[in-house]
Amino acid sequence: MPKIASAQPAAGESLSVGQVLLRYLALEGVDHIFGIPGGALTIMMELVKNQRDRFKYVICRHETGAAYMADGYYRATGRPGVVMVTSGPGATNALTGTMNADNSGSAVFTLTGEVNEQFFGKGYLQEGLDARLDINAIYQAASAYSAVLVDQSDAQALIAQSLRNAMSIPRRAAHLSMPNNVMGETMSSVYIPADPAVYRATPQGVPHKQVHRALDMILAAKRPLILLGAGCREAFRDRGSGALLVDFVERYGIPVMTTADGKGVFPEKHDLSLRVYGIADCMWPQFWLQQAPGSPPYDALLVLGSSLGELSTNMWHPMLMPQGPFIQVDLDQRVIGRAFDVALGIVAEVGAFVEVLSEMSARCPPDAAAVEERKALVARIKKTQSPFIDPGQYASDASPIEPAALVRVLQQSLTDDAMILIDAGNCVGWSAHYFAIDPPQEIHSCLSMGPMGFAVGAVVGAKIGAPQRTCLALVGDGAFMMHGAEVSTASRYKVGAIWIVLCDDNLNMVSQGEAFFFPDKQDPDIWTELYALGNTNLELFAKSMGADAYRVDSPREMQRIMPIAINLANTEGRPQVVIAHIDRKSIPPYYNPQYLPPRPPAPPSPPTIGKGTES
Protein backbone atom coordinates (compact mmCIF):
# COMPACT_ATOMS: atom_id res chain seq x y z
CA MET A 1 0.00 0.00 0.00
CA PRO A 2 1.48 3.36 -0.94
CA LYS A 3 1.75 5.73 1.96
CA ILE A 4 -0.15 8.92 1.61
CA ALA A 5 1.29 11.04 4.32
CA SER A 6 5.05 10.58 4.49
CA ALA A 7 5.81 13.41 2.10
CA GLN A 8 3.63 15.89 3.86
CA PRO A 9 5.19 19.23 4.56
CA ALA A 10 7.06 19.33 7.83
CA ALA A 11 5.20 20.78 10.78
CA GLY A 12 5.07 24.51 10.44
CA GLU A 13 6.08 24.42 6.78
CA SER A 14 3.68 26.25 4.52
CA LEU A 15 3.63 25.65 0.81
CA SER A 16 2.50 27.88 -2.01
CA VAL A 17 0.50 26.57 -4.97
CA GLY A 18 3.64 26.76 -7.13
CA GLN A 19 5.64 24.74 -4.60
CA VAL A 20 2.95 22.10 -4.45
CA LEU A 21 2.96 21.87 -8.23
CA LEU A 22 6.72 21.29 -8.18
CA ARG A 23 6.31 18.62 -5.48
CA TYR A 24 3.98 16.74 -7.81
CA LEU A 25 6.43 17.04 -10.69
CA ALA A 26 9.18 15.68 -8.47
CA LEU A 27 6.90 12.82 -7.48
CA GLU A 28 6.52 11.95 -11.16
CA GLY A 29 10.31 11.86 -11.56
CA VAL A 30 10.47 15.02 -13.66
CA ASP A 31 13.92 16.60 -13.63
CA HIS A 32 13.75 18.87 -16.69
CA ILE A 33 11.24 21.52 -17.64
CA PHE A 34 11.21 23.01 -21.14
CA GLY A 35 10.10 26.51 -22.03
CA ILE A 36 10.65 30.22 -22.34
CA PRO A 37 9.85 32.45 -19.35
CA GLY A 38 7.94 35.72 -19.33
CA GLY A 39 5.99 38.21 -17.27
CA ALA A 40 3.14 35.89 -16.31
CA LEU A 41 5.54 33.27 -15.03
CA THR A 42 7.65 35.27 -12.64
CA ILE A 43 6.54 33.57 -9.43
CA MET A 44 6.98 30.08 -10.88
CA MET A 45 10.39 30.98 -12.27
CA GLU A 46 11.52 32.20 -8.86
CA LEU A 47 10.48 28.84 -7.38
CA VAL A 48 12.19 26.90 -10.16
CA LYS A 49 15.33 28.99 -9.69
CA ASN A 50 15.35 28.14 -5.99
CA GLN A 51 15.05 24.45 -6.80
CA ARG A 52 17.53 24.44 -9.65
CA ASP A 53 19.33 21.46 -8.15
CA ARG A 54 16.13 19.48 -8.56
CA PHE A 55 14.73 20.89 -11.81
CA LYS A 56 16.70 22.08 -14.79
CA TYR A 57 14.71 24.66 -16.71
CA VAL A 58 15.79 24.38 -20.35
CA ILE A 59 15.47 27.72 -22.10
CA CYS A 60 14.33 26.88 -25.60
CA ARG A 61 14.22 29.04 -28.70
CA HIS A 62 10.52 28.63 -29.43
CA GLU A 63 7.69 27.29 -27.28
CA THR A 64 6.67 24.74 -29.88
CA GLY A 65 10.27 23.56 -29.88
CA ALA A 66 9.94 23.28 -26.10
CA ALA A 67 6.83 21.13 -26.46
CA TYR A 68 8.58 18.87 -28.99
CA MET A 69 11.48 18.54 -26.56
CA ALA A 70 9.06 17.61 -23.78
CA ASP A 71 7.58 14.99 -26.12
CA GLY A 72 11.05 13.59 -26.87
CA TYR A 73 11.87 13.57 -23.15
CA TYR A 74 8.69 11.60 -22.44
CA ARG A 75 9.46 9.11 -25.22
CA ALA A 76 12.97 8.54 -23.85
CA THR A 77 12.09 8.33 -20.15
CA GLY A 78 8.41 7.39 -19.80
CA ARG A 79 8.09 10.35 -17.41
CA PRO A 80 5.86 13.33 -18.20
CA GLY A 81 7.45 15.91 -20.47
CA VAL A 82 6.80 19.30 -18.88
CA VAL A 83 6.50 22.56 -20.78
CA MET A 84 6.36 25.81 -18.82
CA VAL A 85 5.80 28.98 -20.80
CA THR A 86 4.39 32.42 -20.38
CA SER A 87 0.86 33.59 -21.22
CA GLY A 88 -0.56 34.88 -24.53
CA PRO A 89 1.92 34.22 -27.35
CA GLY A 90 3.97 31.83 -25.20
CA ALA A 91 0.86 29.75 -24.61
CA THR A 92 -0.28 29.79 -28.23
CA ASN A 93 3.23 28.96 -29.45
CA ALA A 94 3.30 25.87 -27.24
CA LEU A 95 -0.05 24.70 -28.56
CA THR A 96 1.10 22.89 -31.72
CA GLY A 97 3.59 20.72 -29.84
CA THR A 98 1.06 20.02 -27.10
CA MET A 99 -1.68 19.12 -29.56
CA ASN A 100 0.74 16.89 -31.44
CA ALA A 101 1.74 15.10 -28.23
CA ASP A 102 -1.93 14.53 -27.43
CA ASN A 103 -2.43 12.93 -30.83
CA SER A 104 0.76 10.89 -30.55
CA GLY A 105 0.00 9.32 -27.18
CA SER A 106 2.80 11.25 -25.46
CA ALA A 107 2.43 12.40 -21.85
CA VAL A 108 3.10 16.12 -22.12
CA PHE A 109 2.06 18.50 -19.35
CA THR A 110 1.91 22.11 -20.51
CA LEU A 111 1.84 24.83 -17.88
CA THR A 112 1.12 28.30 -19.14
CA GLY A 113 1.54 31.38 -17.01
CA GLU A 114 -1.23 33.93 -16.74
CA VAL A 115 -1.32 37.54 -15.62
CA ASN A 116 -2.47 38.41 -12.10
CA GLU A 117 -6.22 37.95 -11.80
CA GLN A 118 -6.74 41.52 -10.59
CA PHE A 119 -5.92 42.69 -14.11
CA PHE A 120 -8.25 40.36 -16.01
CA GLY A 121 -10.34 42.12 -18.62
CA LYS A 122 -8.43 45.39 -18.46
CA GLY A 123 -6.08 44.98 -21.38
CA TYR A 124 -3.02 43.85 -19.44
CA LEU A 125 -0.14 42.78 -21.66
CA GLN A 126 -0.54 39.15 -22.83
CA GLU A 127 -3.69 38.39 -20.86
CA GLY A 128 -5.41 35.31 -22.13
CA LEU A 129 -8.37 34.30 -20.00
CA ASP A 130 -10.86 37.17 -19.80
CA ALA A 131 -9.79 38.86 -23.00
CA ARG A 132 -10.48 37.89 -26.59
CA LEU A 133 -7.79 35.26 -26.39
CA ASP A 134 -9.14 32.37 -24.32
CA ILE A 135 -6.15 30.12 -23.67
CA ASN A 136 -8.11 27.64 -21.57
CA ALA A 137 -10.72 27.20 -24.31
CA ILE A 138 -7.99 26.76 -26.92
CA TYR A 139 -6.28 24.03 -24.91
CA GLN A 140 -9.59 22.41 -24.01
CA ALA A 141 -10.22 22.04 -27.71
CA ALA A 142 -6.79 20.62 -28.46
CA SER A 143 -5.68 18.43 -25.55
CA ALA A 144 -7.11 15.82 -23.21
CA TYR A 145 -7.54 18.19 -20.29
CA SER A 146 -7.26 21.87 -19.54
CA ALA A 147 -8.11 23.91 -16.45
CA VAL A 148 -7.31 27.19 -14.73
CA LEU A 149 -5.85 27.30 -11.25
CA VAL A 150 -8.19 29.95 -9.92
CA ASP A 151 -7.66 29.48 -6.22
CA GLN A 152 -5.32 27.72 -3.84
CA SER A 153 -8.20 25.67 -2.47
CA ASP A 154 -8.74 23.70 -5.67
CA ALA A 155 -5.19 23.78 -7.01
CA GLN A 156 -4.17 20.38 -5.74
CA ALA A 157 -7.22 18.67 -7.18
CA LEU A 158 -6.59 20.21 -10.60
CA ILE A 159 -2.87 19.39 -10.60
CA ALA A 160 -3.62 15.75 -9.81
CA GLN A 161 -6.37 15.72 -12.43
CA SER A 162 -3.95 16.98 -15.09
CA LEU A 163 -1.47 14.25 -14.25
CA ARG A 164 -4.20 11.62 -14.28
CA ASN A 165 -5.02 12.67 -17.81
CA ALA A 166 -1.46 12.98 -19.08
CA MET A 167 -0.40 9.64 -17.59
CA SER A 168 -3.53 7.75 -18.62
CA ILE A 169 -3.28 5.03 -21.24
CA PRO A 170 -3.10 6.02 -24.02
CA ARG A 171 -0.88 8.81 -22.76
CA ARG A 172 -2.20 12.29 -23.47
CA ALA A 173 -1.36 15.98 -23.20
CA ALA A 174 -2.81 18.07 -20.38
CA HIS A 175 -2.72 21.79 -19.70
CA LEU A 176 -2.99 24.09 -16.71
CA SER A 177 -3.26 27.85 -16.86
CA MET A 178 -1.57 29.43 -13.85
CA PRO A 179 -2.41 33.03 -12.91
CA ASN A 180 0.75 34.44 -11.39
CA ASN A 181 -0.85 35.55 -8.14
CA VAL A 182 -2.44 32.14 -7.53
CA MET A 183 0.95 30.43 -7.83
CA GLY A 184 2.18 32.49 -4.91
CA GLU A 185 -0.85 31.83 -2.69
CA THR A 186 -0.20 29.81 0.42
CA MET A 187 -2.15 26.57 0.60
CA SER A 188 -4.47 26.55 3.57
CA SER A 189 -4.22 22.80 3.90
CA VAL A 190 -2.00 20.44 2.01
CA TYR A 191 -0.77 16.91 1.98
CA ILE A 192 1.62 15.63 -0.63
CA PRO A 193 1.19 11.99 -1.57
CA ALA A 194 4.25 9.81 -1.30
CA ASP A 195 3.58 7.99 -4.55
CA PRO A 196 1.71 8.78 -7.79
CA ALA A 197 -0.19 5.52 -7.23
CA VAL A 198 -2.14 7.40 -4.59
CA TYR A 199 -3.80 9.65 -7.14
CA ARG A 200 -3.61 7.80 -10.43
CA ALA A 201 -3.92 4.27 -11.76
CA THR A 202 -3.78 2.64 -15.16
CA PRO A 203 -5.76 -0.33 -16.41
CA GLN A 204 -4.12 -3.66 -15.76
CA GLY A 205 -6.83 -6.17 -16.50
CA VAL A 206 -8.46 -7.66 -19.56
CA PRO A 207 -11.75 -9.45 -20.17
CA HIS A 208 -10.57 -13.07 -20.01
CA LYS A 209 -13.53 -14.47 -21.93
CA GLN A 210 -12.81 -12.20 -24.84
CA VAL A 211 -9.11 -13.02 -24.84
CA HIS A 212 -10.12 -16.65 -24.95
CA ARG A 213 -12.36 -16.00 -27.94
CA ALA A 214 -9.61 -14.08 -29.68
CA LEU A 215 -7.20 -16.96 -29.10
CA ASP A 216 -9.71 -19.46 -30.47
CA MET A 217 -10.24 -17.34 -33.56
CA ILE A 218 -6.53 -16.91 -34.23
CA LEU A 219 -5.75 -20.56 -33.70
CA ALA A 220 -8.62 -21.65 -35.93
CA ALA A 221 -7.25 -19.58 -38.80
CA LYS A 222 -4.99 -21.05 -41.44
CA ARG A 223 -3.25 -17.83 -42.31
CA PRO A 224 -3.53 -15.37 -39.42
CA LEU A 225 -1.68 -12.09 -39.14
CA ILE A 226 -0.92 -9.56 -36.40
CA LEU A 227 -0.74 -5.79 -36.89
CA LEU A 228 0.87 -3.69 -34.14
CA GLY A 229 0.52 0.06 -33.72
CA ALA A 230 2.38 2.66 -31.67
CA GLY A 231 -0.07 1.95 -28.83
CA CYS A 232 2.05 -1.14 -28.07
CA ARG A 233 5.26 0.78 -27.56
CA GLU A 234 5.17 1.51 -23.86
CA ALA A 235 3.60 -1.79 -22.87
CA PHE A 236 6.05 -3.85 -24.90
CA ARG A 237 9.09 -1.96 -23.70
CA ASP A 238 8.31 -1.45 -20.04
CA ARG A 239 6.22 -4.46 -19.15
CA GLY A 240 8.20 -6.97 -21.13
CA SER A 241 5.11 -8.09 -23.00
CA GLY A 242 6.92 -7.57 -26.32
CA ALA A 243 9.05 -10.62 -25.51
CA LEU A 244 5.89 -12.60 -24.70
CA LEU A 245 4.43 -11.70 -28.07
CA VAL A 246 7.61 -12.85 -29.80
CA ASP A 247 7.30 -16.24 -28.02
CA PHE A 248 3.63 -16.45 -28.93
CA VAL A 249 4.09 -15.86 -32.65
CA GLU A 250 7.07 -18.22 -32.80
CA ARG A 251 5.00 -20.95 -31.14
CA TYR A 252 2.17 -20.62 -33.66
CA GLY A 253 4.03 -19.35 -36.72
CA ILE A 254 2.14 -16.08 -37.09
CA PRO A 255 3.69 -13.20 -39.03
CA VAL A 256 3.66 -9.69 -37.62
CA MET A 257 3.62 -6.30 -39.26
CA THR A 258 3.46 -2.85 -37.70
CA THR A 259 2.20 0.55 -38.70
CA ALA A 260 4.83 3.16 -39.58
CA ASP A 261 4.24 4.85 -36.20
CA GLY A 262 4.66 1.50 -34.47
CA LYS A 263 7.76 0.58 -36.48
CA GLY A 264 10.25 -1.42 -34.44
CA VAL A 265 7.91 -2.43 -31.59
CA PHE A 266 8.34 -5.95 -32.98
CA PRO A 267 11.92 -6.80 -34.05
CA GLU A 268 12.01 -6.16 -37.78
CA LYS A 269 14.85 -8.58 -38.41
CA HIS A 270 12.88 -11.43 -36.85
CA ASP A 271 11.98 -14.28 -39.22
CA LEU A 272 8.27 -13.61 -38.72
CA SER A 273 8.41 -9.85 -39.22
CA LEU A 274 6.80 -8.46 -42.34
CA ARG A 275 7.94 -5.00 -41.19
CA VAL A 276 5.71 -2.01 -42.00
CA TYR A 277 2.21 -1.91 -43.46
CA GLY A 278 0.61 1.38 -44.47
CA ILE A 279 2.48 4.41 -45.67
CA ALA A 280 5.76 3.53 -47.41
CA ASP A 281 5.24 -0.08 -46.46
CA CYS A 282 7.59 -2.97 -46.85
CA MET A 283 7.06 -5.10 -49.95
CA TRP A 284 6.41 -8.25 -47.90
CA PRO A 285 2.94 -7.76 -46.32
CA GLN A 286 1.13 -7.77 -49.66
CA PHE A 287 2.25 -11.35 -50.31
CA TRP A 288 0.67 -12.54 -47.08
CA LEU A 289 -2.50 -10.52 -47.61
CA GLN A 290 -3.07 -11.74 -51.16
CA GLN A 291 -3.98 -15.31 -51.74
CA ALA A 292 -1.30 -17.32 -53.52
CA PRO A 293 -2.35 -20.23 -55.75
CA GLY A 294 -2.56 -23.43 -53.75
CA SER A 295 -2.41 -21.79 -50.34
CA PRO A 296 -5.25 -20.79 -48.00
CA PRO A 297 -6.49 -17.20 -47.97
CA TYR A 298 -5.44 -14.72 -45.32
CA ASP A 299 -8.18 -15.41 -42.78
CA ALA A 300 -7.68 -13.63 -39.42
CA LEU A 301 -6.24 -10.35 -38.24
CA LEU A 302 -5.37 -9.30 -34.70
CA VAL A 303 -4.75 -5.55 -34.40
CA LEU A 304 -3.11 -4.31 -31.19
CA GLY A 305 -2.80 -0.64 -30.28
CA SER A 306 -3.49 1.01 -33.61
CA SER A 307 -6.25 3.51 -34.29
CA LEU A 308 -6.10 2.38 -37.93
CA GLY A 309 -5.92 5.85 -39.42
CA GLU A 310 -5.20 6.74 -43.02
CA LEU A 311 -1.44 6.23 -42.99
CA SER A 312 -1.62 2.92 -41.13
CA THR A 313 -4.05 1.31 -43.53
CA ASN A 314 -3.17 2.51 -47.03
CA MET A 315 -6.24 4.73 -46.82
CA TRP A 316 -8.37 1.94 -45.33
CA HIS A 317 -7.62 -0.33 -48.27
CA PRO A 318 -9.98 -3.34 -48.22
CA MET A 319 -6.99 -5.64 -48.70
CA LEU A 320 -6.50 -5.49 -44.92
CA MET A 321 -9.89 -7.20 -44.35
CA PRO A 322 -9.25 -10.91 -43.77
CA GLN A 323 -11.55 -13.62 -45.04
CA GLY A 324 -12.28 -14.37 -41.43
CA PRO A 325 -12.31 -12.56 -38.08
CA PHE A 326 -10.99 -9.02 -37.68
CA ILE A 327 -10.02 -8.60 -34.01
CA GLN A 328 -9.10 -5.19 -32.65
CA VAL A 329 -7.70 -4.57 -29.17
CA ASP A 330 -7.35 -1.05 -27.86
CA LEU A 331 -7.92 0.83 -24.64
CA ASP A 332 -9.45 3.69 -26.54
CA GLN A 333 -12.86 2.33 -27.38
CA ARG A 334 -13.50 5.23 -29.75
CA VAL A 335 -11.19 3.67 -32.33
CA ILE A 336 -12.52 0.12 -32.24
CA GLY A 337 -14.61 -0.67 -35.32
CA ARG A 338 -14.08 2.87 -36.62
CA ALA A 339 -12.22 1.95 -39.78
CA PHE A 340 -13.18 -1.69 -40.33
CA ASP A 341 -16.06 -3.77 -39.01
CA VAL A 342 -14.76 -6.03 -36.29
CA ALA A 343 -15.74 -9.57 -35.44
CA LEU A 344 -14.36 -8.99 -31.96
CA GLY A 345 -13.48 -5.66 -30.37
CA ILE A 346 -11.69 -5.79 -27.03
CA VAL A 347 -11.25 -2.74 -24.83
CA ALA A 348 -8.04 -3.55 -23.04
CA GLU A 349 -4.51 -2.45 -22.39
CA VAL A 350 -2.42 -4.29 -24.96
CA GLY A 351 0.36 -5.35 -22.57
CA ALA A 352 -2.12 -7.05 -20.25
CA PHE A 353 -3.87 -8.57 -23.27
CA VAL A 354 -0.63 -10.13 -24.50
CA GLU A 355 0.20 -11.42 -21.02
CA VAL A 356 -3.15 -13.19 -20.70
CA LEU A 357 -3.06 -14.41 -24.31
CA SER A 358 0.35 -15.89 -23.63
CA GLU A 359 -0.80 -17.57 -20.41
CA MET A 360 -3.87 -19.06 -22.05
CA SER A 361 -1.92 -20.30 -25.03
CA ALA A 362 0.12 -22.59 -22.77
CA ARG A 363 -2.93 -24.86 -22.76
CA CYS A 364 -3.26 -24.86 -26.58
CA PRO A 365 -0.64 -26.98 -28.28
CA PRO A 366 0.19 -25.70 -31.74
CA ASP A 367 -0.62 -27.69 -34.86
CA ALA A 368 2.99 -28.42 -35.78
CA ALA A 369 2.34 -29.04 -39.47
CA ALA A 370 0.35 -25.81 -39.89
CA VAL A 371 2.99 -23.84 -38.01
CA GLU A 372 5.76 -25.19 -40.22
CA GLU A 373 3.72 -24.46 -43.33
CA ARG A 374 3.17 -20.85 -42.30
CA LYS A 375 6.78 -20.33 -41.31
CA ALA A 376 7.85 -21.79 -44.64
CA LEU A 377 5.51 -19.46 -46.51
CA VAL A 378 6.85 -16.39 -44.68
CA ALA A 379 10.41 -17.59 -45.31
CA ARG A 380 9.59 -18.09 -49.00
CA ILE A 381 8.18 -14.58 -49.31
CA LYS A 382 11.25 -13.13 -47.65
CA LYS A 383 13.65 -15.22 -49.71
CA THR A 384 12.10 -14.48 -53.06
CA GLN A 385 11.09 -10.85 -52.54
CA SER A 386 13.14 -7.86 -51.54
CA PRO A 387 11.65 -5.84 -48.66
CA PHE A 388 12.49 -2.79 -50.76
CA ILE A 389 10.71 -1.37 -53.72
CA ASP A 390 14.05 -0.40 -55.23
CA PRO A 391 17.00 -2.40 -53.88
CA GLY A 392 19.23 -0.55 -56.33
CA GLN A 393 18.48 2.76 -54.60
CA TYR A 394 19.36 1.22 -51.25
CA ALA A 395 22.67 -0.12 -52.53
CA SER A 396 23.54 3.01 -54.50
CA ASP A 397 26.81 4.87 -53.97
CA ALA A 398 25.77 7.73 -56.21
CA SER A 399 26.22 11.42 -55.59
CA PRO A 400 24.00 13.33 -54.91
CA ILE A 401 22.94 10.76 -52.35
CA GLU A 402 20.00 8.45 -52.88
CA PRO A 403 18.04 8.95 -49.62
CA ALA A 404 17.52 5.17 -49.44
CA ALA A 405 21.30 4.75 -49.45
CA LEU A 406 21.56 7.30 -46.68
CA VAL A 407 19.26 5.13 -44.57
CA ARG A 408 21.54 2.18 -45.36
CA VAL A 409 24.54 4.07 -44.00
CA LEU A 410 22.62 5.12 -40.88
CA GLN A 411 21.51 1.54 -40.38
CA GLN A 412 25.14 0.43 -40.46
CA SER A 413 26.49 3.26 -38.30
CA LEU A 414 23.97 3.54 -35.50
CA THR A 415 24.44 1.91 -32.13
CA ASP A 416 22.04 -0.85 -31.11
CA ASP A 417 20.40 1.38 -28.51
CA ALA A 418 19.94 4.37 -30.82
CA MET A 419 16.76 6.39 -30.63
CA ILE A 420 15.80 7.70 -34.07
CA LEU A 421 13.28 10.52 -34.39
CA ILE A 422 11.57 11.09 -37.70
CA ASP A 423 10.23 14.46 -38.77
CA ALA A 424 7.44 15.18 -41.28
CA GLY A 425 8.36 15.22 -44.95
CA ASN A 426 10.03 12.72 -47.23
CA CYS A 427 12.07 11.41 -44.31
CA VAL A 428 8.89 9.53 -43.29
CA GLY A 429 8.82 7.52 -46.51
CA TRP A 430 12.53 6.78 -46.62
CA SER A 431 12.74 5.68 -43.01
CA ALA A 432 9.51 3.65 -42.82
CA HIS A 433 10.52 1.70 -45.91
CA TYR A 434 14.27 1.27 -45.63
CA PHE A 435 15.18 1.04 -41.93
CA ALA A 436 15.04 -2.33 -40.16
CA ILE A 437 14.73 -1.72 -36.42
CA ASP A 438 15.21 -4.23 -33.62
CA PRO A 439 14.69 -3.27 -29.96
CA PRO A 440 16.33 -1.79 -27.96
CA GLN A 441 16.85 0.47 -30.97
CA GLU A 442 13.76 2.64 -31.38
CA ILE A 443 12.30 4.77 -34.11
CA HIS A 444 9.68 7.40 -33.32
CA SER A 445 7.40 9.44 -35.53
CA CYS A 446 4.12 11.28 -35.11
CA LEU A 447 2.00 10.41 -38.10
CA SER A 448 -1.41 11.42 -36.78
CA MET A 449 -0.51 15.09 -37.14
CA GLY A 450 2.90 15.05 -38.81
CA PRO A 451 4.07 18.56 -37.93
CA MET A 452 7.29 19.69 -39.58
CA GLY A 453 9.93 20.36 -36.96
CA PHE A 454 8.82 17.70 -34.46
CA ALA A 455 12.03 15.67 -34.61
CA VAL A 456 14.19 18.81 -34.71
CA GLY A 457 13.11 19.61 -31.14
CA ALA A 458 12.25 16.11 -29.90
CA VAL A 459 15.79 14.83 -30.40
CA VAL A 460 17.07 17.39 -27.87
CA GLY A 461 14.52 16.29 -25.25
CA ALA A 462 15.24 12.63 -25.98
CA LYS A 463 18.98 13.09 -25.51
CA ILE A 464 18.40 15.02 -22.29
CA GLY A 465 16.19 12.18 -21.05
CA ALA A 466 18.54 9.41 -22.22
CA PRO A 467 22.06 10.85 -22.36
CA GLN A 468 23.60 7.38 -22.60
CA ARG A 469 21.84 6.64 -25.90
CA THR A 470 22.62 7.86 -29.39
CA CYS A 471 19.75 10.19 -30.28
CA LEU A 472 19.37 11.17 -33.90
CA ALA A 473 16.79 13.09 -35.89
CA LEU A 474 16.15 12.58 -39.58
CA VAL A 475 14.67 15.78 -40.95
CA GLY A 476 14.13 17.68 -44.18
CA ASP A 477 15.80 21.01 -44.78
CA GLY A 478 12.45 22.85 -44.64
CA ALA A 479 11.65 21.33 -41.26
CA PHE A 480 15.18 21.95 -40.05
CA MET A 481 14.82 25.63 -40.83
CA MET A 482 11.43 25.74 -39.13
CA HIS A 483 12.81 24.74 -35.71
CA GLY A 484 16.56 24.51 -36.28
CA ALA A 485 17.21 27.30 -33.79
CA GLU A 486 16.88 24.57 -31.15
CA VAL A 487 20.40 23.49 -32.16
CA SER A 488 21.42 26.55 -30.18
CA THR A 489 19.50 25.21 -27.17
CA ALA A 490 21.42 21.94 -27.48
CA SER A 491 24.75 23.80 -27.68
CA ARG A 492 23.89 25.92 -24.67
CA TYR A 493 23.25 22.85 -22.51
CA LYS A 494 25.91 20.59 -24.10
CA VAL A 495 23.36 18.13 -25.43
CA GLY A 496 24.89 15.76 -27.96
CA ALA A 497 21.91 15.44 -30.25
CA ILE A 498 22.48 14.56 -33.91
CA TRP A 499 20.50 15.92 -36.85
CA ILE A 500 20.72 14.37 -40.29
CA VAL A 501 19.29 16.95 -42.67
CA LEU A 502 18.00 15.71 -46.02
CA CYS A 503 19.06 18.70 -48.05
CA ASP A 504 17.23 19.10 -51.35
CA ASP A 505 16.51 22.82 -51.20
CA ASN A 506 12.82 22.12 -51.46
CA LEU A 507 9.59 21.35 -49.64
CA ASN A 508 9.91 18.22 -51.64
CA MET A 509 7.19 16.02 -50.20
CA VAL A 510 4.66 18.64 -51.18
CA SER A 511 6.16 19.67 -54.50
CA GLN A 512 6.46 16.01 -55.53
CA GLY A 513 2.91 15.37 -54.32
CA GLU A 514 1.49 18.29 -56.29
CA ALA A 515 3.41 17.20 -59.38
CA PHE A 516 1.97 13.69 -58.98
CA PHE A 517 -1.65 14.73 -58.49
CA PHE A 518 -1.59 17.91 -60.59
CA PRO A 519 1.10 17.50 -63.22
CA ASP A 520 1.74 20.49 -65.44
CA LYS A 521 2.51 19.14 -68.87
CA GLN A 522 3.80 22.46 -70.18
CA ASP A 523 6.03 23.10 -67.20
CA PRO A 524 6.78 19.80 -65.46
CA ASP A 525 9.25 21.33 -62.97
CA ILE A 526 7.00 24.16 -61.90
CA TRP A 527 6.18 22.73 -58.47
CA THR A 528 9.85 22.21 -57.63
CA GLU A 529 10.58 25.73 -58.75
CA LEU A 530 7.74 27.21 -56.70
CA TYR A 531 8.60 25.30 -53.52
CA ALA A 532 12.37 25.86 -53.58
CA LEU A 533 13.92 27.15 -50.37
CA GLY A 534 16.70 29.36 -51.71
CA ASN A 535 19.90 27.40 -51.03
CA THR A 536 20.50 28.47 -47.46
CA ASN A 537 23.95 27.48 -46.21
CA LEU A 538 22.85 25.09 -43.50
CA GLU A 539 26.37 24.20 -42.37
CA LEU A 540 26.94 27.85 -41.52
CA PHE A 541 23.51 28.06 -39.92
CA ALA A 542 24.30 25.05 -37.69
CA LYS A 543 27.85 26.15 -36.92
CA SER A 544 26.68 29.61 -35.96
CA MET A 545 24.67 27.97 -33.19
CA GLY A 546 27.61 26.01 -31.83
CA ALA A 547 27.16 22.65 -33.53
CA ASP A 548 29.76 20.68 -35.41
CA ALA A 549 28.43 20.64 -38.96
CA TYR A 550 29.38 18.55 -41.96
CA ARG A 551 28.42 18.59 -45.59
CA VAL A 552 28.20 15.17 -47.19
CA ASP A 553 27.58 14.44 -50.85
CA SER A 554 27.94 10.68 -51.05
CA PRO A 555 27.17 7.57 -48.98
CA ARG A 556 30.92 7.00 -48.65
CA GLU A 557 31.42 10.40 -47.03
CA MET A 558 28.42 9.75 -44.86
CA GLN A 559 29.97 6.48 -43.76
CA ARG A 560 33.16 8.28 -42.79
CA ILE A 561 31.41 11.10 -40.92
CA MET A 562 28.87 9.12 -38.91
CA PRO A 563 31.26 7.46 -36.41
CA ILE A 564 32.94 10.82 -35.83
CA ALA A 565 29.61 12.58 -35.26
CA ILE A 566 28.27 9.82 -32.99
CA ASN A 567 31.44 9.83 -30.94
CA LEU A 568 31.53 13.60 -30.48
CA ALA A 569 27.84 13.68 -29.61
CA ASN A 570 28.06 10.90 -27.06
CA THR A 571 31.40 11.58 -25.44
CA GLU A 572 31.62 15.35 -25.57
CA GLY A 573 28.00 16.41 -25.56
CA ARG A 574 28.45 18.41 -28.74
CA PRO A 575 25.49 18.79 -31.08
CA GLN A 576 26.18 17.38 -34.53
CA VAL A 577 24.52 18.41 -37.77
CA VAL A 578 25.08 16.45 -40.96
CA ILE A 579 23.84 18.18 -44.10
CA ALA A 580 23.31 15.38 -46.58
CA HIS A 581 22.85 16.57 -50.14
CA ILE A 582 20.35 14.18 -51.59
CA ASP A 583 18.92 13.56 -55.03
CA ARG A 584 15.85 15.78 -55.18
CA LYS A 585 14.32 13.69 -57.92
CA SER A 586 14.08 10.54 -55.83
CA ILE A 587 10.53 9.87 -54.72
CA PRO A 588 9.86 7.86 -51.56
CA PRO A 589 7.68 4.77 -51.94
CA TYR A 590 4.66 6.25 -50.18
CA TYR A 591 2.20 4.02 -51.90
CA ASN A 592 2.89 0.53 -52.97
CA PRO A 593 1.51 0.41 -56.54
CA GLN A 594 -0.78 -2.35 -55.24
CA TYR A 595 -2.71 0.12 -53.14
CA LEU A 596 -2.26 3.34 -55.06
CA PRO A 597 -4.96 5.87 -54.15
CA PRO A 598 -7.10 7.13 -57.00
CA ARG A 599 -6.05 10.44 -58.46
CA PRO A 600 -8.56 13.20 -57.79
CA PRO A 601 -10.50 14.37 -60.82
CA ALA A 602 -8.59 16.94 -62.82
CA PRO A 603 -9.66 20.50 -61.95
CA PRO A 604 -11.40 22.50 -64.68
CA SER A 605 -8.70 24.12 -66.77
CA PRO A 606 -8.49 27.88 -66.35
CA PRO A 607 -8.93 30.04 -69.41
CA THR A 608 -5.55 30.31 -71.11
CA ILE A 609 -4.66 33.95 -71.28
CA GLY A 610 -0.92 33.46 -71.37
CA LYS A 611 1.71 31.54 -69.46
CA GLY A 612 2.05 32.76 -65.88
CA THR A 613 -1.12 34.88 -66.03
CA GLU A 614 -3.24 34.59 -62.92
CA SER A 615 -6.84 33.75 -63.56
Ligand SMILES: Cc1ncc(C[n+]2csc(CCOP(=O)(O)OP(=O)(O)O)c2C)c(N)n1
Ligand atom coordinates in the same frame (compact mmCIF):
# COMPACT_ATOMS: atom_id res chain seq x y z
C1 LIG B 1 3.90 22.52 -39.54
C2 LIG B 1 3.65 21.94 -40.89
N1 LIG B 1 3.41 22.75 -41.95
C3 LIG B 1 3.19 22.21 -43.18
C4 LIG B 1 3.19 20.87 -43.36
C5 LIG B 1 2.88 20.28 -44.73
N2 LIG B 1 4.11 19.60 -45.22
C6 LIG B 1 4.29 18.28 -45.11
S1 LIG B 1 5.78 17.78 -45.66
C7 LIG B 1 6.18 19.33 -46.14
C8 LIG B 1 7.50 19.61 -46.80
C9 LIG B 1 8.64 19.31 -45.91
O1 LIG B 1 9.81 19.83 -46.46
P1 LIG B 1 11.20 19.41 -45.91
O2 LIG B 1 11.21 19.51 -44.45
O3 LIG B 1 12.24 20.16 -46.63
O4 LIG B 1 11.27 17.86 -46.25
P2 LIG B 1 11.29 17.15 -47.69
O5 LIG B 1 9.92 16.65 -47.92
O6 LIG B 1 11.74 18.17 -48.69
O7 LIG B 1 12.27 16.04 -47.53
C10 LIG B 1 5.16 20.23 -45.84
C11 LIG B 1 5.20 21.67 -46.17
C12 LIG B 1 3.41 20.07 -42.21
N3 LIG B 1 3.40 18.75 -42.26
N4 LIG B 1 3.66 20.63 -41.02
